[in-house]
Amino acid sequence: MFFSFLLNCMFYRSAYGADEHHGNVCFRRWWQSWIDYLIQDLTGATSNGYHHHDFGSKTPRRPGAIDNTDLIDDASFEVSNTEIEIHDNLVEGRDYILVPQQVWEKLHGWYGGGPTLPRKAINTGFSQTDLAIEVYPLRLQLILMSREERTFIRISKKDTVGQLHKRACKVFDLVPAEVCIWDYYGRTKHSLMDSLDKTLDDSNIQMDQDILVEVTTDANGSLDGLVKRNNFFERESTSLITDALKSGLPNENFAANSYASRSYNSSLTPSLYLRSTNGDLDNVHGSSGMSTRGSPLGLTGLLNLGNTCYMNSAIQCLVHTPQFTRYFCEDYHREINRQNPLGNVGELALAFGELLRKLWAPGGRAPVSPRPFKTKLSRFASQFSGYNQHDSQELLAFLLDGLHEDLNRVKHRPYINSGDADGRSDEEVADEYWANHIARNNSIIVDVCQGQYKSTLVCPVCGKVSVTFDPFMYLSLPLQFASTRSVTAVVFSCDGSVPPTPFTVNVPKQGRCRDLLQALGTACSLKNGEKLLIAEIRNHKIYRFIDDPVLQLSTISDDDHLAVYKLPKLEKRVNYIQFVHRHEDLDHGNTNTLTSWKPYGVPLLAQISRNEIVTGLDIHELVHKMLVPMLRNQDFMRLVVQSSVSTRTHSYHTDSSKFQLQLIDDSNTVIEKSNDAIRVPQSSLATVFFINWLKEDLKKIDTHHLEYLPEVFMYGPPAKRTRGEALSLYACLDAFLREEPLVPEDMWYCPRCKEQRQASKKLDLWRLPEVLVIHLKRFSFSRSTKQKLETFVNFPIHDLDLTNYIANKKSSERQIYELYAVSNHYGNMASGHYTAHIKLVDENRWYNFDDSHVASIDEDEVKTAAAYVLFYRRVREQDRARGTSNGSHLYAKRSHGYSHR
Structure with a gap:
């Protein structure tokens, strides 16, 4: 069976022969349509889990020829396959699928099409079996x-x-x-x-x-x-x-x-x-002669080596930590511990230090390549080898731990057994635990980033209480589940009553198409006798109608473009006509060359009753009616006046709205403004007419209405739209510190009962670090699902006050922190992008670090629903009183005294 062959090839990669490591790039949408067709043919169900007879769902049709043209960069298209360029921003799983060579040969033999986009496998690690397809040589x-x-x-x-x-x-x-x-x-x-x-x-x-x-x-x-x-x-x-x-x-x-x-x-x-x-x-x-006078240091970006934005984001947050900046710009080499068996022979610290120095070097702001650092990282952490997307927090955790081991000042770790409390005060026991920890772990990372928990376990049977004091590097705070997602679409009124209007609505994350239709209907004040038809637009045409009421909204990607057409409800069955705009595309302005037409903008949509006789004038009237609200004011008023005094025929024949329609059929018939009946070809989607716009005619309409079609979810600052689900950072901290029973998989051995018990556990903060790193747990995993939580967390930029969270009540110092860096994640689990918001402390200005691009931003742009890892620095009372920045002057004198907070 070919299905078993496909599974073997796709999931076990046995299709790659010993001497031939090749794959092919295939457009994801075509691949998905073929998978739906295959599953339907074998099981009678679609990939969404619905049988074709359920809810009136349409049976998937046999896909046409393979079409990879949407992956091709037209500007660099060449005839030879070896020279075909694909777009630079494609993401595996979202835009394309990598298909093994044998599978591609089968599919191409059956369906034809193309173009073929072959790629070779390369070795990405130290083992000969660490292979990956090189999509972008x-x-x-x-x-x-x-x-x-x-x-x-x-x-x-x-x-x-x-x-x-x-x-x-x-x-x-x-x-x-x-x-x-x-x-x-x-x-x-x-x-x-x-x-x-x-x-x-x-x-x-x-x-x-x-x-x-x-x-x-x-x-x-x-x-x-x-x-x-x-x-x-x-x-x-x-x-x-x-x-x-x-x-x-x-x-x-x-x-x-x-x-x-x-x-x-x-x-x-x-x-x-x-x-x-x-x-x-x-x-x-x-x-180089580049002047830095008046220009702050530290505004250097990092090149993206291929899906390494997660690494760039984490690195920028660390290198802009003031204590680390000072430390690695001084003679840190003397503290490198090359003998530590838990370390990386000092090479990770050296690679990070060299990269930090380049990012802070005086001179121009040309982006720095992190490739030498990435090479070292891959050597000591194979999970980060290759160029797949990873988690910035996972990299941060490894990097902090790896730097600590490479820079541990303790050359020979003593064996220490921490004793029981035996009735001693918490303060005494906590100091003993901390002193024992420092005796084995003493580095700049411990000085700056490590704090201490108080962990209390209580046996539910005998009431035995166990208290320990453990170090931590960062806090991982849980978020409330985000049950909704925002969807943006543009509503086109097909009766010409209002111009196209974008709407952003909240719908259930696990909802269906009917939920989106209901939310959009409310937003655009849908009347009785009207209906909405949602369409996905690609290449300036309608790609598909999203009209199945039980279709899961998860099939709509964040980067899709949706147009919603408001139409009158008709009792009869209807045919749809989409009017695709085209503008002149003259060959370098050569007037002797025949005019060519290029698709443009967002198509309009109309409906006609089936078997209804339609004339050319009817078609022109439909288009004119929909274009009226898009005409510029002067032309609109003239059209209104002429319409009120003219006959039906002449009212739509004004110079202000002159254009030509072209019907796409076997003869490419031009539709004239006449009462002659025309044949409208049947189409499984919507019959296509072209509106060919001359340059002077195109100036008469507000093209913004045709050009602007936003993505379903816009990455970046628009993520603030989810603030309706705002959650306080303090609430996240409360949930983290709340007493809870241990999960059954993590039982505690009670020394009194001599058995495993599901004890209750309570965490308290005992000792806080100079730099507090807070990880917002946005990614949720279960056996059957994985998802990203889009909850907006309202975190303080200034005056994060944790004084009341400290269990050590004998500490009189207030615990005040200020935000200076954020690692952001935009997108979803399948595809996303990492950036960093960084505050130059001495400059008191915020910047957005997006790989190689660095730009100034306002402070109110720092808070978004994309915030993933927060970096806070301690603010002393005396500095707050003086109004100083607590910047480089504070870390100019590095002291091991951090270890004795």
């Missing part, structure tokens, strides 16, 4: 300086420098023995790439960077056109560079990517672009 720009030529190529990051050298020689038709290549990232010579067996991954070559190709001219290897002066190679002919310098702006043809353009500065000289090979990257910031 490196895209590099090769620059041959002597000819001022450049070209883009695709090459695997696991290919070697020698293979890249060979490709460069073939592209430019050069003699290999006379060619050398340079790592030319950011238009700066970093290193000569002469280790031919080294992979591009190990050479830290980045996506979209430049590779400089140079040709030698003599047997001694002198570079053509280069002379060595003062340890710099300077080119005698630098027209390509100097042309860019003259304008004071980056040369668009020269900049390979936006990062290079963003890092450009007119004060750079050609000799600095062609810098010495014996320099290093750290010196670039200091010697």
